[in-house]
Amino acid sequence: MDNQTRQVREAVSNVxxxxxxxxxxxxxxxxxxxxxxxxADLLVNEIYAYAATETPSLKLGLKxxxxxxxxxxxxxxxxxxxxxxxxxxxxxxxxxxxxxxxxDLKATLTAKNREAKQLSQLERTRQRNPxxxxxxxxxxxxxxxxxxxxxxxxxxxxxxxxxxxxxxDIKSIFSEFxxxxxxxxxxxxxxxxxxxxxxxxxxxxxxxxxFRSSLYPPDYQSRLDIVRANSKSPLQRTGSSKFSSGIIxxxxxxxxxxxxEEDEEEEEDDDELEATKEER
Amino acid sequence: MDNQTRQVREAVSNVxxxxxxxxxxxxxxxxxxxxxxxxADLLVNEIYAYAATETPSLKLGLKxxxxxxxxxxxxxxxxxxxxxxxxxxxxxxxxxxxxxxxxDLKATLTAKNREAKQLSQLERTRQRNPxxxxxxxxxxxxxxxxxxxxxxxxxxxxxxxxxxxxxxDIKSIFSEFxxxxxxxxxxxxxxxxxxxxxxxxxxxxxxxxxFRSSLYPPDYQSRLDIVRANSKSPLQRTGSSKFSSGIIxxxxxxxxxxxxEEDEEEEEDDDELEATKEER
Numbered sequence: 011m012d013n014q015t016r017q018v019r020e021a022v023s024n025v026x027x028x029x030x031x032x033x034x035x036x037x038x039x040x041x042x043x044x045x046x047x048x049x050a051d052l053l054v055n056e057i058y059a060y061a062a063t064e065t066p067s068l069k070l071g072l073k074x075x076x077x078x079x080x081x082x083x084x085x086x087x088x089x090x091x092x093x094x095x096x097x098x099x100x101x102x103x104x105x106x107x108x109x110x111x112x113x114d115l116k117a118t119l120t121a122k123n124r125e126a127k128q129l130s131q132l133e134r135t136r137q138r139n140p141x142x143x144x145x146x147x148x149x150x151x152x153x154x155x156x157x158x159x160x161x162x163x164x165x166x167x168x169x170x171x172x173x174x175x176x177x178x179d180i181k182s183i184f185s186e187f188x189x190x191x192x193x194x195x196x197x198x199x200x201x202x203x204x205x206x207x208x209x210x211x212x213x214x215x216x217x218x219x220x221f222r223s224s225l226y227p228p229d230y231q232s233r234l235d236i237v238r239a240n241s242k243s244p245l246q247r248t249g250s251s252k253f254s255s256g257i258i259x260x261x262x263x264x265x266x267x268x269x270x271e272e273d274e275e276e277e278e279d280d281d282e283l284e285a286t287k288e289e290r
Numbered sequence: 291m292d293n294q295t296r297q298v299r300e301a302v303s304n305v306x307x308x309x310x311x312x313x314x315x316x317x318x319x320x321x322x323x324x325x326x327x328x329x330a331d332l333l334v335n336e337i338y339a340y341a342a343t344e345t346p347s348l349k350l351g352l353k354x355x356x357x358x359x360x361x362x363x364x365x366x367x368x369x370x371x372x373x374x375x376x377x378x379x380x381x382x383x384x385x386x387x388x389x390x391x392x393x394d395l396k397a398t399l400t401a402k403n404r405e406a407k408q409l410s411q412l413e414r415t416r417q418r419n420p421x422x423x424x425x426x427x428x429x430x431x432x433x434x435x436x437x438x439x440x441x442x443x444x445x446x447x448x449x450x451x452x453x454x455x456x457x458x459d460i461k462s463i464f465s466e467f468x469x470x471x472x473x474x475x476x477x478x479x480x481x482x483x484x485x486x487x488x489x490x491x492x493x494x495x496x497x498x499x500x501f502r503s504s505l506y507p508p509d510y511q512s513r514l515d516i517v518r519a520n521s522k523s524p525l526q527r528t529g530s531s532k533f534s535s536g537i538i539x540x541x542x543x544x545x546x547x548x549x550x551e552e553d554e555e556e557e558e559d560d561d562e563l564e565a566t567k568e569e570r
Contacts, residue, residue, distance in 0.1 A: 014505055021501075028340035035333045042326040049319040056315050060308035068457055075464060166502070173501050177348055177494040184355060184489045188482045195478040202472045209464045214457035221301075221453050222446070225294055 015119050018169055022115060025176055026108045033101035036187075040093045047086040054080045065220045071212035078205040082198055089194040096186035100179065111172050118165045125158040295399050298449055302395060305456055306388045313381035316467075320373045327366040334360045345500045351492035358485040362478055369474040376466035380459065391452050398445045405438040 054076050061072035132151045334356050341352035412431045 017505060024343050028336070028343065031336050032333075032340065035329060035336050039326065039329040039333060042322065042329050046319065046322040046326055049315060049322050053312075053315045053319060056308070056311050060312065063304050063308065065453075065457075068460065072460075072464075166505075169505065170498060170502070173345075173498055174494050177345075177492060177497055180348065180352075181489055181492055181494075184352075185486065188486045188489065192479060192482045192486075195475040195482070198475040199472060199479070202468045202475070206465065206468045206472075209461055209468065212457060212461055214454050214461075217457055218450060218453055222450070225297060225446075225449065 015123070018115055018119065018165075019112075021169075022108060022112050022172070026105070026112075029101055029104045029108070033098060033104070036093070036101060037098045040090055040098060043086065043093070044090045047083050047090065050079065050083045050086065054083065065217035067211075067213045067217045071208050074208035075205050078201050078208065082201045085194055085197045085201075089190055092190045092193075093187065096190060097183055100183055104179070107175075111168075114168055115165075115172070118161065118168050122158070122161045122165055125154065125161055129154045129158050295403065298395055298399065298445075299392075301449075302388060302392050302452070306385070306392075309381055309384045309388070313378060313384070316373070316381060317378045320370055320378060323366065323373070324370045327363050327370065330359065330363045330366065334363065345497035347491075347493045347497045351488050354488035355485050358481050358488065362481045365474055365477045365481075369470055372470045372473075373467065376470060377463055380463050380466075384459070387455075391448075394448055395445075395452070398441065398448050402438070402441045402445055405434065405441050409434045409438050 057072050057076040057079070061069045061076065064072065129151070132154050136151060337352050337356040337359070341349045341356065344352065409431070412434050416431060
């Protein structure tokens with residue numbers, strides 16, 4: 011095996027090796043992106059759950075934020091699918107391409123070597139018998155030389171195509187990666203701009219009014235009024251009139267028990283998370 | 291325990307529960323972001339490793355891309371640290387805040403209940419003995435009523451502060467989250483724009499020239515020239531003069547062996563990745 015043959019084979023092996031590694035790491039990158047989306051989905055659900063228990067302005071602000079954040083996760087899902095289709099899959103299919111190219115090169119290299127051998131043999135024959143076998147050797151040498159040149163040019167072409175295609179593919183794969191990522195980051199900026207407004211417009215004073223009125227139901231207020239009416243010197247009570255109407259939330263004991271159970275589950279989750287952390 | 295007391299306690303428990311869950315999920319989101327950064331770091335290293343084996347234009351383009359992509363990972367690291375400091379830690383410390391608030395509320399609620407009991411007891415006493423103990427009961431009732439009103443107002447204030455602070459904190463935590471994420475996405479767009487240029491300017495024709503000249507070393511060329519000079523009819527060989535000068539890369543057998551070993555390791559990695567995938 012001459013230097014050239016070795017060099018071509020090494021070039022193909024190198025591409026095989028690095029495209030394989032790139033494929034694996036890009037796939038891992040995509041998987042981690044999908045896991046990030048999973049956690050973001052959990053966040054969306056938890057924000058909805060928390061918002062449902064809150065006063066109107068906070069409830070609306072958080073719900074709207076969760077709507078936007080959920081939309082962003084749809085874009086992240088699209089990012090994941092596009093990266094798989096346009097980056098991971100093309101790198102994966104390169105394994106097959108490289109194998110075919112390698113067979114192609116092997117055949118051409120074999121022919122080239124066979125012809126080079128034939129050519130040098132003819133040269134030797136001609137030098138040993140310069141007189142009587144001159145005519146035959148001359149035309150044989152000429153044909154062998156032409157064959158060797160043709161096969162060499164064919165090999166050059168095969169290698170050229172391989173190299174050219176490889177660079178084109180690398181360019182296309184990385185361009186796709188960048189485009190897909192940019193699309194996602196652009197959408198993220200757009201969505202977070204809207205989401206910021208949702209959080210910014212939450213009005214703590216509006217919510218405080220509602221919370222107060224839910225805490226001080228009419229029966230409590232009227233009981234105080236009776237005391238005040240019965241006592242001879244009316245108390246100077248101000249600022250509580252706004253608490254007079256209210257909503258009484260019914261809290262059953264079963265619900266309280268349920269919450270305690272959930273707290274225990276949370277602690278278990280915590281342990282699991284810690285365990286996962288330690289595995290790293 | 292009256293409805294109001296129960297309601298206040300439920301509000302505090304609700305915050306404790308949901309802030310705890312939000313804290314956990316945000317922490318998981320941050321961890322997944324950190325893992326995504328880990329994979330991106332691996333990608334940076336592999337791109338550098340592959341670039342080192344390639345022809346000049348591809349080498350430079352990939353190296354510059356890896357430089358930019360590596361910079362983005364520094365921003366991702368900053369994102370991770372900021373999210374921990376401005377989102378996860380504040381939510382975590384809310385556990386302590388809620389406990390203190392709960393003690394605060396408990397004390398005020400206890401006083402309120404005691405005073406309400408005292409007030410209704412005095413009312414009953416006055417109704418049972420409308421004549422002889424009238425004067426004493428009247429002033430007692432008045433003082434008890436004032437105490438109850440004062441404590442009620444104090445409770446209102448405590449609850450108000452808790453609610454107000456909670457909404458302010460939620461707003462601040464979510465605003466920080468959005469700002470940190472936007473900062474990262476903005477940087478990502480900026481960096482990918484530069485990175486796109488790095489990939490776009492890779493010139494496959496330049497690289498092809500270099501690759502060809504490295505493949506066809508002078509000794510091969512001169513051997514063909516000898517054949518051509520010896521044969522009577524010179525071959526019409528064109529387009530190969532540019533292959534005449536070249537770099538001969540020395541490939542030792544030990545290096546080839548090393549690559550085979552690495553291939554085996556890759557396969558093992560593949561199995562590990564598959565195993566991780568199945569664990570999910």
